[in-house]
Amino acid sequence: MSEYQVTQGQTFPLGPSIHPDGINFAVVSEDANQLYLCLFDSHDQELQSIPFIAKHRGIWHMLVLGLEEGQRYGIRAEGPFEPEKQLMFNPTKLLIDPYAKALTDRLVWHPDQAAITEQGVIQSQDSAHCVPKCLAIEPKVQTTRPARVQVVNHERSLYELHVKGFTQQLDIDEQHKGKYLGVISPPAIAHLQSLNITTIQLMPCFAFMTEKHLQQLGLSNYWGYNPINFFIPEPSYAQNDAVAEFQAMIDGLREAGFEVILDVVYNHTSESELDQSCVSFRGLDNAQYYRHQAGQYLNYTGCGNCFDTFNPASIRLICDSMRYWVDVMGVDGFRFDLGVDLGRTDHDFTANAPLLQAILQDPILSQTCLVMEPWDIGPNGYQVGQFPKGFLECNDKYRDSVKRFWHGDSGMIAEFATRLLGSRDCFHKGHKSALNSVNYITYHDGFTLEDLVSYKERHNLANMEDNRDGHGDNISQNFGVEGETQDPEILALRLNQKICFLATLILSQGTPHLLGGDELSHSQQGNNNAYCQDNEITWLNWSKSSQSQALKDTISKLMSLRKAYPILAEVHLEDDALFQHLPADQVTWLNEDSETMSHEDWHTPDRHFIALMLTTANLGSRLWLVFYNQPTLIKVPFPSLSDHDAEVEVLFQSPNVQVEDKHLACSGACVALVKL
Template identity: 65%
Template sequence: MSTYTVNNGQPFPLGSSVTENGVNFAVVSEDAHTLILCLFDEEDNELQRLPFIAKQRGIWHMEVLGLKENQRYGLRAEGPFEPEKQWLFNKNKLLIDPYARVLTEKLVWHADQAAMTEEGELHLVDSAYCIPKSIVKTVLPAENRPKRVNVLPSHRALYELHVKGFSQQLPIDDALKGTYLGVISKEGLAHLTSLGVTTIQLMPCFSFANERHLEELNLKNYWGYNPISFFAAEPSYAQQDATVEFQKMVDGLREAGFEVILDVVYNHTAESDMDQSSVCYRGLDNAHYYRCADGHYLNFTGCGNCVDTYHSASIRLICDSMRYWVEVMGVDGFRFDLGVDMGRTDHEFSPKAPLLQAILQDPILSHTCLVMEPWDIGPGGYQVGQFPRGFLECNDQYRDTIRRFWRGDEGIIPLFATRIMGSRDYFHKGQRSALHSVNCITYHDGYTLNDLVSYHRRHNLANMENNRDGHGDNISQNFGIEGETDNTEIQSKRLNQQLCFIATLLLSQGTPHFLGGDELSHSQKGNNNAYCQDNETTWLSWQENDARKALQTALSSLMTIRKAYPILAEIYLEDDPLYQHMDADHIEWLNQFSQPMSEGEWSESERDYLALTLTSADISNRLWIVFYREDHPLNVPLPKNSENIEVLFQTPGMSIKNDTLQCDYRGVLLAKLA
């Protein structure tokens, strides 16, 4: 006999919400025959099972009178168990509320969480003992929250930051190390502010879980790209209350002048393959939450499942989640992991996909900073430049071309010029600004900048996959010795190459992305897939050295220059219809004689020198940018009509002497001509 009184309640809002007389619960499960609310005490003893008494439009709902804030609960769904039809209902499996704001603990994989046995039969073991409980929690925006920082698009520069990796070895109080609050420590903010970047891109902070194979190898999912909840904040980064401390981190970053965007994973969940965990979406509505065909998942993510972002329940879940992180948790935008899945209709990609359109028409979400990773591993999964306006896009074409140029690959000059001018072969003139191209040299998934110039091959044995994981071709260069070396000549060359990469990135048209730690010359010892290395491999080292000083100085100096001369980020060309309402700027490409590049020179396979001048429409600024990638000395005359020259930035091998640019070895120079 129930000790609780219930009534129909309301279908919205989804999840649990405190009412005047109790708590309202609303959960999507279109195919379940019965949905059951399970109440728990603080010792995780199951107190009561209450069947939902109302259902409309696939939403089960009821109000339970007398319940209060902080009540622990879970769900059980009864229905058909027919895996070939994607029905995996199993009342023995306790389920997390997809809309739960807070969970009692971090999810840890256990074999008893599976809905089916290895033989494909119904798994009869009750999983409540190994499932985090959802908590009824009213989460409100922080009081007196700093206003969103208004970042000019031409000033925007992203800094990718892992909460634990950034703060774990900072010289701060031990209690703050590896936490949300550690990021906004005095030392943390001082470092970030010194760089001049505008936007902190936080790596995933949704509550996530370790994959089964990592549990078996005694490794951890460090990056966090394996979410179980789209609302609950990751508890391992908190001292006590992850929700409150995440909000404090965001507010602290805003107060320091930063825009904050969150790397989000809406393309798959930690439930993985069909025979693994059934802890939330799979047990509630497997046939609708996940993409499937012919009795199998469509694994377009490489993670065992992919969310069916064409279904209304998933669209609503994702948009509700995004609004929560903006309005309540305080972020200013998102970076979407494997974003092509979000742009798929039934199976194919379309820029008019309902989820993308839902985001762009939303009065809240459409005003945030939206950065798309424009690929997944499914059919038609490479879509760089194809997302609708409103989304910036990570540009791996830029990354690969810039790496090839500085490595010395032949026949790369025309493509190099295209990339530094905004990749107009992908982000076409008249359609999208070059600022839609998010340019990077390094990202979390790959080499750090230090390793890019120190290793020729990946060194991933610590991942315990026999060095098979991670990219095999990194377009890297070790300058003669693999890995660390005491050879000062090689160290000097490696540092110079890193400076050339940073200068190229910040002197290119588009929006720059910088991997946190590159300015510290951080190395992962050649591991280019360190997703499971929660140790000093990935934790940033804050030891002072000459390389760190040079890299930080270059980054901060170039950021200051970039903000002072917006033409470096976005040039208004007369042949671009996007800017037909504006006065046109001017660009000229120059050879090593400071003469206009000829058609034949563009086709030279071994060309190592390329320069350009950018002249603003009002002729107030004329900038000369030089890229030279050979290590033999080269003397270059100054461009014509340049009686006065002011060097704004130069790498060590570049200097102006006797009205001549002297290139002692490879380098980059930026000068203002008059």
């Protein structure tokens, strides 16, 4: 018999909600025969197991009188155990409420969490001892928070930041290292502001778990792409209260002038394969929450399971999660990991998928910054340019083409020009702006900028997979020495190449994305898949150097130029119906003689120079952009502009560029921006 009085309560909101006389609980499980609310004391001893007394449209609910905010609890579920039908009910497993907002501790993998043995029979060990307890809290919307930063679309620039890696070796108070509050320490804010970026893209901050195989190897999931729950902030990044400290971080970034978007993982969970952890979704309603066919998981993520984003309960859960992170936690948008899964129906991708449409019609979510990683590993999993126009999309074609151009590959001029002008083969005129293309050279997965110019091969032995993981083709170069060197000539070549990469990125049409640490010459020692390295390989090195200062100055100056000359981010072309209501800008492509590119010029395989003239509709600005990727000297005459010939201002030049009597002398690979 329960010591607590229970009434039917309400089906809304889902999760725990605090009432004057108790706490209401509402949990979705379509297929369960019975759910139980398990109450725990402050020592994690189970006090009561109270059966839910009401179920309506798949939602179990009740109001437990006498409970107070902060109560520790978990869920148990009874129902059929039929793995061949994906029914995995096992009441010996304590489950985390999908709508819980906080946990008592981090979740660590333990064999007792499994609902099924490797032989396919039910596993009967109770898991309460190895599953953190939910805390019944209901964080409120703060009305006195700093105002959100409104970023103009053509000025947006993304800076990808890992909370721990960014702050762990920063010169700040010890208790703030690796923490949310470290991100808003004075040195961190000063550094971010010095770059002239607009938007912080936080790597995953959902509470996450280290996978079994990594734990057994003595490694850990550092990146955080392995979520337990879609509402709870990662507790290891907090000193005491993860919810309050995450909110404080957002407030501090707002006050410093930044928009903040959060990298989110809605495509899979940490429960992994069927015989791994049963700690939440699997135990509550495995057949509903995960994609499956013929009794097997559909693993379109490569992570052991695939969240069924076509299921109405999942769609509601994801949208509720997103609104919570916007309204309560304060973020301004999202970057979606493996976003094609969010656009799948039964199996196939469509831009009209219910979840994508639900996001775009939502009056709150539709106004946020939405960035898609437009692929997964399932069938037809590559969908760059195919998402609805409300989403920006990470453009790997840009990354690879720009890398190949600066690598010096032949036959790249036409492809490179396409990427410079917004990848219109993917983001078509009349339908999408070039700003939909999120351009990047480096991301968390792959080489850092420093390693891109320092290593020809990946060096991933520390991951303990015999150097088989990570991309094999990095389109990288080392300029004569693999890895670190003190050779001043090699260091100068590497610095020049990094500056050329950054200048290309920031002067391209579209939305630029920077990897945090590239401006510090951060190296991962050639590791291009450092997801399991929670150490100096991934923690940013804040030691000062002349190279780092040059890179920071380059980024800051170029970001200022993008804001001063919007045509650098988004040109309004005459043949683009998207801008038919606006006066048209002009683009002219030029060769090394500053003559209009001919058909032959475009199709000459060994051409390594390209320039373009951007002229605003009011003729107020004529900007000449020059790109050259060879080590030999060429002299490029200024374009002829009749009476404007004398009005020349070099806005930006990389180290190998000099102005000589109406010529640019390019003594090696270089980028220049000249106002004529």
